[in-house]
Amino acid sequence: MTVDHRLLELLVCPICKGPLELVRNEASQASELVCAADRLAFPVRDGIPVMLESEARPLDAADTTRDAGA
Numbered sequence: 001m002t003v004d005h006r007l008l009e010l011l012v013c014p015i016c017k018g019p020l021e022l023v024r025n026e027a028s029q030a031s032e033l034v035c036a037a038d039r040l041a042f043p044v045r046d047g048i049p050v051m052l053e054s055e056a057r058p059l060d061a062a063d064t065t066r067d068a069g070a
């Protein structure tokens with residue numbers, strides 16, 4: 001299952017209402033939605049974005065520079 005990109009464009013951070021960056025995994029599937037302002041990554045589970053602060057993963061410094069290469 002893939003996430004509809006138009007849906008993702010409508011999503012904003014539930015905390016700061018700012019834009020989110022979609023992060024894809026090795027299979028080019030949506031895996032996380034990142035808020036750079038809050039340094040949080042919201043998970044995408046089975047194609048469903050989980051926009052809960054309690055579910056978000058704090059980003060560390062390494063995450064800001066990571067790329068698709070693994």
Ligand SMILES: [Zn+2]
Binds near residue numbers: 013016017038
């Ligand atoms: Zn935010």
